[in-house]
Amino acid sequence: MLYYLIEYLHQVYDPPGFQVVQFITVRASLAAVTALFIALFLGKRIIRWLRRQQLGERVRDDVIVNHAHKAGTPTMGGVIILISILGATLLWGAISELYVWMIVVATAWMGAFGFADDYIKTVKRDKRGLAPRIKVVGQITLGIFVGAVLYFHPQFEEVRSITYLPFIRDGFIDYAAPANWIGVDFTWLLYIGVCVFIITALSNSVNITDGLDGLATGVTAFVSLGLLALTYIAGNTVLAGFLNSIYLPGAGELAVFAAAMAAACFGFLWYNGYPASVFMGDTGSLALGAAIGTTMLMIKKELLLPLLGLVYFVEACSVILQTGYFKYTRKKTGKGKRIFRMAPLHHHYEAKGEHEAKIVLRFWIISALAVIATLLVLRIR
Numbered sequence: 001m002l003y004y005l006i007e008y009l010h011q012v013y014d015p016p017g018f019q020v021v022q023f024i025t026v027r028a029s030l031a032a033v034t035a036l037f038i039a040l041f042l043g044k045r046i047i048r049w050l051r052r053q054q055l056g057e058r059v060r061d062d063v064i065v066n067h068a069h070k071a072g073t074p075t076m077g078g079v080i081i082l083i084s085i086l087g088a089t090l091l092w093g094a095i096s097e098l099y100v101w102m103i104v105v106a107t108a109w110m111g112a113f114g115f116a117d118d119y120i121k122t123v124k125r126d127k128r129g130l131a132p133r134i135k136v137v138g139q140i141t142l143g144i145f146v147g148a149v150l151y152f153h154p155q156f157e158e159v160r161s162i163t164y165l166p167f168i169r170d171g172f173i174d175y176a177a178p179a180n181w182i183g184v185d186f187t188w189l190l191y192i193g194v195c196v197f198i199i200t201a202l203s204n205s206v207n208i209t210d211g212l213d214g215l216a217t218g219v220t221a222f223v224s225l226g227l228l229a230l231t232y233i234a235g236n237t238v239l240a241g242f243l244n245s246i247y248l249p250g251a252g253e254l255a256v257f258a259a260a261m262a263a264a265c266f267g268f269l270w271y272n273g274y275p276a277s278v279f280m281g282d283t284g285s286l287a288l289g290a291a292i293g294t295t296m297l298m299i300k301k302e303l304l305l306p307l308l309g310l311v312y313f314v315e316a317c318s319v320i321l322q323t324g325y326f327k328y329t330r331k332k333t334g335k336g337k338r339i340f341r342m343a344p345l346h347h348h349y350e351a352k353g354e355h356e357a358k359i360v361l362r363f364w365i366i367s368a369l370a371v372i373a374t375l376l377v378l379r380i381r
Contacts, residue, residue: 002207024232024252029093031256032263035088039267047271047278050074073276077268078284084264085257085291088122093256096157099298103257106142106294110203111137111287116316118281135286139203143196146294151191155250161187163300164246166377171244172300197300199293205312206289208319208344213276215346215360217269219311219367220288224262226308226371227295233254233378234299243378246300254295261291275355304377310370311363318345 020026051074069105086104093100117130120155151160175194176187210216233239235252268284271277280288292309296302306313322343341351349359 001352009019018164024235024255028228028232028259031088031092032259034091035084035260035263036267038084038087039080039264040270042083043077043268043271043278047074047077050076050278058254064165066262072281074277075122075281076115076283077272077278078111078114078118078280078282078287079273081264081268081276081280081284082107082287084267085260087255088126088260088264092260092368097250097253098149098153099250100253100257102146102298103254103291103294106146106199107287107291109142110138110290111283114252114284117286118283129282130198136200139200139290140196142290142294143199144192145197146297147192147195150195150297151188151333159246159300161191162246164301167305167380172246194302195297198305199290202293202305202309202312203286203289205309205316206292207282207285207344209312209315210280212346212350212356214269214272215363216285216288217265217272217280218360218364220292221262221265221269222364222367222371223292223309223312224258224265226374227292228255228258228262229375230301230304230308231258231295231299234301242270245378248299251299254298257291258295261288274360281362304374305368307377308374311367315344315346318348319343 021030067072086108087105089100095101097105113130113135117135120126121129150156155321163173163175164171165173175191176185178190179185179187206220209219231254232252233243233245234248235250235255237247238248239245265288268280272280289312290380293302293305296305296308301308318340322338322340326336340348342348346363350356
């Protein structure tokens with residue numbers, strides 16, 4: 001909105017310097033500064049209010065790793081992240097662009113479900129929170145919405161069923177290929193199904209990763225920096241052509257959102273780093289996961305997610321493997337066995353005696369290296 005006001009003043013009065021807001025790089029920088037400012041200064045006040053309301057974390061005492069010292073730490077801090085991201089994006093993004101509206105809706109949608117879960121747990125004192133099936137319904141609904149828009153909207157007609165694939169000369173594959181082989185056009189159903197899976201998986205994976213002070217926040221900050229580069233490339237005809245990537249007119253506006261998300265996470269880390277003064281809760285983790293998944297789908301880079309979000313991927317797999325192996329061995333031998341001392345993976349290292357801060361730092365480093373590797377993949381053919 002502020003972007004349009006400055007653009008209007010530039011066209012009518014032509015004050016010196018106002019023309020710079022036309023550049024995405026400038027507005028992405030301004031969005032980052034705005035989001036960081038909101039997270040740092042509004043965050044302090046929100047945390048103080050949460051403490052006064054005694055909306056603290058309730059910690060389980062029946063697990064291997066004891067986090068009793070974290071009991072009472074304010075949660076629902078994801079509100080800080082959401083206000084920072086959405087506020088900065090709406091101020092500096094081109095809100096008339098479909099890409100911007102889609103990512104704003106996706107982030108706010110899952111943020112609302114996460115907030116409902118945190119509200120039930122903290123305010124209503126019901127540790128069960130929002131019923132899992134309701135969360136899944138929210139994720140599936142969002143996936144259907146995103147998939148339907150990307151497939152059926154006229155703006156995406158030329159690229160609706162294709163996506164980027166690394167390591168091949170052409171640089172993309174077509175989801176229509178299976179339908180062409182069979183002779184029945186079910187491409188739209190396949191594509192929407194992929195969107196539902198990715199958004200659900202990412203949303204839950206970030207939620208799983210959010211188990212140590214600053215872990216999910218720091219990892220997401222690095223992933224957001226990767227998204228910043230990927231979205232800018234997708235919307236720049238020169239860079240997309242040079243890297244043999246899919247050019248998407250208007251997708252560069254997502255760089256404003258990605259910059260805001262990175263800055264909001266770094267700002268929130270000021271309070272969420274060890275020892276945490278506040279937790280993001282499901283309000284933040286579900287929203288961030290949905291935002292990452294939706295962004296990658298919109299820029300046709302979803303197949304790079306296992307590498308870009310390597311930490312999320314490994315954390316989720318550790319839970320799946322642990323649960324699956326336990327059930328399998330219990331069925332076969334009558335006694336369940338575990339692969340890890342505790343899942344997700346970060347708790348496994350905690351159970352081995354590693355300090356929480358060291359685990360978090362190492363996961364940050366791995367995430368940073370994964371982001372660099374993702375960007376390098378764009379040049380490998």
